[in-house]
Amino acid sequence: MNDSERQRSHQTGMITFARDLPNICSLVGLLCAVFSIYYAILGNFSVAIIGMIWAVFFDWGDGIIARRMKGRTDEYRAFGGQLDSLIDIVSFGICPAVFLLSYGEFNPWFLPGAFVIVATSAIRLSYFNVFGLIDDSTYRGLALDNNVIILAFVFLFEGFFSHPIFSVFIYAMLMLLAIFNLAPVRTPKFAGRWFYVLLVYIMGLTVIYSWILWGKYP
Numbered sequence: 001m002n003d004s005e006r007q008r009s010h011q012t013g014m015i016t017f018a019r020d021l022p023n024i025c026s027l028v029g030l031l032c033a034v035f036s037i038y039y040a041i042l043g044n045f046s047v048a049i050i051g052m053i054w055a056v057f058f059d060w061g062d063g064i065i066a067r068r069m070k071g072r073t074d075e076y077r078a079f080g081g082q083l084d085s086l087i088d089i090v091s092f093g094i095c096p097a098v099f100l101l102s103y104g105e106f107n108p109w110f111l112p113g114a115f116v117i118v119a120t121s122a123i124r125l126s127y128f129n130v131f132g133l134i135d136d137s138t139y140r141g142l143a144l145d146n147n148v149i150i151l152a153f154v155f156l157f158e159g160f161f162s163h164p165i166f167s168v169f170i171y172a173m174l175m176l177l178a179i180f181n182l183a184p185v186r187t188p189k190f191a192g193r194w195f196y197v198l199l200v201y202i203m204g205l206t207v208i209y210s211w212i213l214w215g216k217y218p
Contacts, residue, residue: 017079022066026084029058033091040099046209053152053202055091056145060195085125092144093121104167113171120178139187142180152205
């Protein structure tokens with residue numbers, strides 16, 4: 001970015017950048033994450049899961065919209081990249097950490113796990129912001145949004161176990177996923193048609209968790 005572009009960017013208000021369509025999509029994803037945190041604290045884990053998985057949907061969606069928009073300037077792309085990264089820390093770091101703490105009834109033993117989740121998200125996103133993808137379709141380590149996708153599926157089986165046993169299982173699973181998030185392994189970047197697979201998956205889980213919620217609160 002040259003000096004004239006920097007000067008023009010400084011003259012553009014922050015709200016103007018936020019009104020950019022991909023950034024609006026990112027902010028809707030943030031709203032979903034905030035709802036998830038709120039309901040996790042209240043102990044309504046079905047709604048919290050629904051919020052988390054829709055945060056994944058909008059996280060995927062903002063990139064698709066950005067790539068299809070024509071004439072988007074470098075400064076808008078740079079702003080969108082920073083916004084997306086910061087929102088990812090909330091959606092895939094703080095949100096699962098709060099979920100774990102709440103499901104563990106805020107027992108101090110769950111604090112180290114919550115820290116590991118948030119720290120892992122910060123380290124991974126910082127690494128990605130500097131080095132990016134290995135190639136156009138390959139990540140180094142497991143992408144953070146996969147943690148939520150896996151958690152949402154596994155949590156369907158909560159009713160088959162006692163709360164203490166399942167809380168330890170969720171704890172261990174999230175720690176294992178954190179290891180894979182930072183591991184020097186190649187994982188695929190799901191894109192293209194996978195977006196529609198994700199949409200079907202999210203809609204299906206939304207229906208199932210809504211049905212579970214209806215059974216608890218008829």
